[in-house]
Amino acid sequence: MKHNKDRILSMLLPLISLGLFFVLWFWLARAEDSMIPTPYETLLRLLEICRKPISKATLPIHIWVSLRRVLIAFFCAIVMGVSFGVALGWNRTFRALVNPIFEILRPIPPIAWIPLIILWCGIGELPKVIIVLIGSVVPIVLNTYSGMKEIDPLLLDAGKVLGAGRRQLLWEITLPATVPAILAGIRTALSSGWMCVVAAEMIAARQGVGFLIVRGQESGDTALIVACMLVIGVVSMLLSTVLIKLEGVLCPWQFSKTK
Amino acid sequence: MAVLENKISVRNLCKTYEMKGNSHEVLRNMSFDVRENEFLVLLGPGQCGKTVLLNILAELEQPDGGEIVFAGGRPRMGEIGFVFQKYALFPWKTVMGNVEMSLKLRGVDKETRRAAAQEYIDMVGLSGFEKALPKQLSGGMKQRVGIARAYASEASIMLMDEPFGALDAQTRYQMEDEILRICEKKKRTVVFVTNNVEEAIYLGDRILLLSSRPSSVKEEYVVDLPRPRKHTDPAFLALRNRIVSNTDLNI
Incomplete structure (x- = not known):
C-alpha cells in the first residue's frame, strides 16, 4: 500500500512542479512591463524557427552544429583527460612535475580563454572546439586522478x-576499478562542455544555439532567447540521461540495480 | 625425509609501525614452523598483528627483522594463495573472471584457464553462478569465490586471514565444514588466522596461540581429535578451556 502511494507521489510531484513552473512563468510574463514572453509565445517562436531558417539554418541544424562541436571536443577530452589523469595517478615523477602547473591552470574558467583562443585560431570551428575541450577535459582529469587515488x-x-x-596491476586492477569514477567525470564533462559551446558561440559564431541567443538579443526578440534557453536545458538533460544509461551498460557492477 | 617436513620456518620476526610519532610494536621475535600439508591455525586476540603476520608471509609487507625460510625457496608472487577477510573480490569481474584471475595474469590461454577455474568453482559449490557478479552473491558465496580464486592459483601454501570473520554464525559453521572438505580433497599447506577458539579447535591440526601486542607465539596445541569434531565433545571442551584460560585479554 505504502509502496503504491510512493510510486504515485513520485510520478505526480514532478508534474506538479513543472505545472507550477509554467504557471509562475505565465504570471510573470503577463505583468505589465514584463520583458519575458509567455510560454505560449515561446512555443510559437520555437515551432517557427524549426521551419524558418535564421542565418541559413533551421533550429535542428543550429542544435546539430553546437552538438557537433561539443562531441568532437568531448571525444578528444576523453582520450586526453583519461590518459593525463592515469599518468597523474600512476607515476609519481609525472605527478610531481606536472601537477603544480595543472593546479594553476585548472581554476581558470574556460570562457576566460576565449579571447586568446580567437587571437590564435581565428573564428572558424577550431576555436570553439578548443574552448569546449578546455572546459570538458578538466573534470575528466580530476575524476580519473581521484578515482585512482x-x-x-x-x-x-x-x-x-x-x-x-606492475603493468598488470594498472591494466587489470587499477583501471577497471577506476572506470566508475571516470564515467562520473565524463558526465560532468559533457554538461560543462555544452555550457562552454554556448558561451563560445555567443562571442563569435554564425551558427549554433549560442549564436541564436545573441541574435535574439540584437533584435530584441525575447521569445527567441527564451526558446533557445529551453532548448539548451532540454538537450543537456537528454545528453545526461543517455550517459546515465550508458554507465549502467558499461559497468553493471556499479550502477545497475540487480539486487 | 620426514613426512612432515617444514614448509615454512619463521624466525624472530619483528615489525614496528610508526604512527604520529608513536611507535607500535606489533610483532616481537615471532618464531614458528609450518609443516607440509598441515592445517595450522594462528589464534590470537583482536589487533594482535595476525593480519600483519600473514601480509609479511605473502610479501605484501616487509618485516623489520627476522627471516622466513620456505622449503624449495622463496615463492614468487602468485605462488601463495591468500583468502581475505573482506573477500577482496574484483567487483567488475564475474565469478569466473575472479577465479581465473591468477591464471590470466600468468598468461594462460583462455580455454585452458576457463577449464581449470571451472573445476574450482565446482569444488566450492558455485556451479551455475559463473556469470554472476560479486554484488549478486551472499557473504558466504563471496567467500567461496575467494577460496576458489586462491586455490585456482595452484599455490601449495594457502594463507587465510579470518576468512569467515564477516559471516553470520550459521554460514560460518557451513563454511568451516566446507573448508575441511576442500582441504581433504586438495592437499595444501594452510595457515588459517582466527580469533575464535571454537573455530580454531574445529579446524586445526595444530594451533599456535599468540599473545597480545607485541605478539609472539605463546603456546602450541596439537589437536589430535578425530574429524568430524563435535563442539560438545568433552575433549573438545577441555581443550577449549585450556586455551581460553591461557588467552590474553584484548583491552
Missing part, C-alpha cells in the same frame, strides 16, 4: 598475491 588498497593486495606485475 581512492582505489581500495585491498584490491591491489589481491592483485599482487595473485601474481600481478
Whole structure:
C-alpha cells in the first residue's frame, strides 16, 4: 500500500512542479512591463524557427552544429583527460612535475580563454572546439586522478598475491576499478562542455544555439532567447540521461540495480 | 625425509609501525614452523598483528627483522594463495573472471584457464553462478569465490586471514565444514588466522596461540581429535578451556 502511494507521489510531484513552473512563468510574463514572453509565445517562436531558417539554418541544424562541436571536443577530452589523469595517478615523477602547473591552470574558467583562443585560431570551428575541450577535459582529469587515488588498497593486495606485475596491476586492477569514477567525470564533462559551446558561440559564431541567443538579443526578440534557453536545458538533460544509461551498460557492477 | 617436513620456518620476526610519532610494536621475535600439508591455525586476540603476520608471509609487507625460510625457496608472487577477510573480490569481474584471475595474469590461454577455474568453482559449490557478479552473491558465496580464486592459483601454501570473520554464525559453521572438505580433497599447506577458539579447535591440526601486542607465539596445541569434531565433545571442551584460560585479554 505504502509502496503504491510512493510510486504515485513520485510520478505526480514532478508534474506538479513543472505545472507550477509554467504557471509562475505565465504570471510573470503577463505583468505589465514584463520583458519575458509567455510560454505560449515561446512555443510559437520555437515551432517557427524549426521551419524558418535564421542565418541559413533551421533550429535542428543550429542544435546539430553546437552538438557537433561539443562531441568532437568531448571525444578528444576523453582520450586526453583519461590518459593525463592515469599518468597523474600512476607515476609519481609525472605527478610531481606536472601537477603544480595543472593546479594553476585548472581554476581558470574556460570562457576566460576565449579571447586568446580567437587571437590564435581565428573564428572558424577550431576555436570553439578548443574552448569546449578546455572546459570538458578538466573534470575528466580530476575524476580519473581521484578515482585512482581512492582505489581500495585491498584490491591491489589481491592483485599482487595473485601474481600481478606492475603493468598488470594498472591494466587489470587499477583501471577497471577506476572506470566508475571516470564515467562520473565524463558526465560532468559533457554538461560543462555544452555550457562552454554556448558561451563560445555567443562571442563569435554564425551558427549554433549560442549564436541564436545573441541574435535574439540584437533584435530584441525575447521569445527567441527564451526558446533557445529551453532548448539548451532540454538537450543537456537528454545528453545526461543517455550517459546515465550508458554507465549502467558499461559497468553493471556499479550502477545497475540487480539486487 | 620426514613426512612432515617444514614448509615454512619463521624466525624472530619483528615489525614496528610508526604512527604520529608513536611507535607500535606489533610483532616481537615471532618464531614458528609450518609443516607440509598441515592445517595450522594462528589464534590470537583482536589487533594482535595476525593480519600483519600473514601480509609479511605473502610479501605484501616487509618485516623489520627476522627471516622466513620456505622449503624449495622463496615463492614468487602468485605462488601463495591468500583468502581475505573482506573477500577482496574484483567487483567488475564475474565469478569466473575472479577465479581465473591468477591464471590470466600468468598468461594462460583462455580455454585452458576457463577449464581449470571451472573445476574450482565446482569444488566450492558455485556451479551455475559463473556469470554472476560479486554484488549478486551472499557473504558466504563471496567467500567461496575467494577460496576458489586462491586455490585456482595452484599455490601449495594457502594463507587465510579470518576468512569467515564477516559471516553470520550459521554460514560460518557451513563454511568451516566446507573448508575441511576442500582441504581433504586438495592437499595444501594452510595457515588459517582466527580469533575464535571454537573455530580454531574445529579446524586445526595444530594451533599456535599468540599473545597480545607485541605478539609472539605463546603456546602450541596439537589437536589430535578425530574429524568430524563435535563442539560438545568433552575433549573438545577441555581443550577449549585450556586455551581460553591461557588467552590474553584484548583491552
